[in-house]
Each structure stands twice: as C-alpha cells, then as structure tokens.
Amino acid sequence: MRVLVVTAVPVERDAVTRAFTDGPQILDVPGAELHRAGAFDVVAGGAGPASAAAAAAFALASGAGAEAGPGTGAGPYGLVVSAGIGGGFAPDAPVGSLVVASGIVAADLGAETPDGFVPVTDLGFGRERFVPPPDLVRDVAAAVGALTGEVLTVSTVTGSAGRATALRTAHPHAVAEAMEGFGVAEAAERLRVPVLEIRAVSNAVGPRDRNAWRIGDALAALTEAFRKLTPVLEGWTTPHDRHR
Structure with missing residues (x-):
C-alpha cells in the first residue's frame, strides 16, 4: 500500500522523510515535487485548507505514483495522511506531544449570527467533519504514543x-488545531481513500507567544x-469505504 502524505511546508515534509534512513527520492511529477521515501509519497502542499485540498486532489487524481515509472514501487494510494505541526489545547495536548485525529x-x-457561530451543516448543506478509520487511529496512536x-x-x-x-466550548473533544x-480529507473523500491526520504539538492554542513555541522539538517528534x-501501516488493509 502506498501512502500519500500532505504537509503544509517543506520543513514538515522533510521531517517526515527523515524517518527513513535511505532518504527521499525526489520526483518531478505534474503539478508537484514529490518526495518518495519507502512506501510514502510526501508533498508540501501549502498552508491552509484550500492549498492542502488542491495538492492532495492533484496528487491523487493525476496518479502521481504511476508517473514515477516502472521499478519504483508505484501503485494506487491506499491512505492519505495530513501531517505536520500544530497547536495543542492545554492541558490535554502539551507542547511536544503527538495527536492522532479521531x-x-x-x-x-459556517456563518456568524447574532446568536453565535452556526456550522455549515446547521445551515442545511455541506459537512463539517470526517472520521478516520477508528481501528487505524487506535493502532497508530498506540504505536507512536x-x-x-x-x-x-x-x-x-x-x-x-x-x-x-x-473553540473548546464548541468542540469539547478537540485536542489540537491546524490548518x-x-x-x-475533502480530497481523499472524492476518491474514497481513507484519511488520517497526525500532528506534533509545537505550541499551545491561545495567545501567541513565539518564545514558547517549540517548533524544532515538534518536528523531531513528527x-x-x-x-x-x-x-x-504495512500491516493495515481496509476497504476504501471504511473511512466514512
């Protein structure tokens, strides 16, 4: 199973590929610079949900793995992972910890109203959440602590x-935020590929205090x-519709 990993910026991408001693193979594919490390294809797609969706959708739909040519281990993606650093809600997710999204x-x-924020689903359209495969979330969280x-x-x-x-009042089960x-997940849904999100906590959600950020520690944790x-992941297989 090949895994597509989408980060926001190159330092996060490089933190992922450093996990593999052989280093990445850098492939020029249409629309992206793809870093291949073992079974993982890693793309720095840009900051924010729009850039991330575009990068993930292009990599999935263009068959980036197949573009690498024969003998590279290319094949269909069986999983998409959003990965990087993020903010953690204290005290649950302290700086330096890891979070796997349930x-x-x-x-x-959504929309702001006189009575407060209304999510898009309450407006009668769209969706506001995706649920990764619970068994995969459990196994990955146990493996990485x-x-x-x-x-x-x-x-x-x-x-x-x-x-x-x-945010914590509206989402009492939230442990982290990212962009x-x-x-x-929206891109993965289009091709019915399961999605996972992994975040290493670099700062607390709240007032911005750059002196308290631990970006280097978070990247090392990633x-x-x-x-x-x-x-x-090597031992995990699932039908594509189990992420719904």
Whole structure:
C-alpha cells in the first residue's frame, strides 16, 4: 500500500522523510515535487485548507505514483495522511506531544449570527467533519504514543484566550488545531481513500507567544512518529469505504 502524505511546508515534509534512513527520492511529477521515501509519497502542499485540498486532489487524481515509472514501487494510494505541526489545547495536548485525529473538523466553516457561530451543516448543506478509520487511529496512536481526539481545521490560527475558549466550548473533544486536515480529507473523500491526520504539538492554542513555541522539538517528534507508525501501516488493509 502506498501512502500519500500532505504537509503544509517543506520543513514538515522533510521531517517526515527523515524517518527513513535511505532518504527521499525526489520526483518531478505534474503539478508537484514529490518526495518518495519507502512506501510514502510526501508533498508540501501549502498552508491552509484550500492549498492542502488542491495538492492532495492533484496528487491523487493525476496518479502521481504511476508517473514515477516502472521499478519504483508505484501503485494506487491506499491512505492519505495530513501531517505536520500544530497547536495543542492545554492541558490535554502539551507542547511536544503527538495527536492522532479521531475526527477532522472544519471549525470555522459556517456563518456568524447574532446568536453565535452556526456550522455549515446547521445551515442545511455541506459537512463539517470526517472520521478516520477508528481501528487505524487506535493502532497508530498506540504505536507512536499519541493522544487521540478531534483536530480542528481553521483558516485563521487562534491568537487569543477568548477564541481558544470558544473553540473548546464548541468542540469539547478537540485536542489540537491546524490548518490543513479538512482540506486533505475533502480530497481523499472524492476518491474514497481513507484519511488520517497526525500532528506534533509545537505550541499551545491561545495567545501567541513565539518564545514558547517549540517548533524544532515538534518536528523531531513528527520524524519519530513516522519511524514508529510504518509497521502499523504495512500491516493495515481496509476497504476504501471504511473511512466514512
């Protein structure tokens, strides 16, 4: 099973590929620079849900694996992973911890009303969450020592205590926030490929304090997570409709 991993930026992509001692094979495929490491094809798709969705959709629909040519181990993708660093909700997900999403939630997709925020589903259209395969979430979290819970996708990163409280009130099972997971999940859904989201916590959700960020530690944790989860994914097979 080949796995497509979508990160936001190159440093996250490189943190994933560092998990493999042979280093990545860099492939120029239409629309992307694809870094192949073992069974993983890793793309830095850009920040935010729109860029992430576009990058994931293009890689899936263009058959990026097949573009690599014979003898490369290319094949259909059996899983898509949104991976990178993110903010953790204290005290559940402290800086340096790992999170595997039990739900991938679009936290700010909807409408503001006089009575507060209304999610898109309450407006009568769209969807606001994807649920990764629960057995895979459980096995990956156990393998890498991660917390499980909802990971919120936001287009504007939280920068105040008030906003952090509002998000946690609206989503009491949330443990982290990031900017790409829901976009990756939307793309995976189009081709009925299961999706997973893994985040290494680099900062607390709330007031922005750059001095408290631990980006290097989070990237190192992400590398170690991919080292540990590889055997889990190698032994995991599932019909494509189990992620619904």
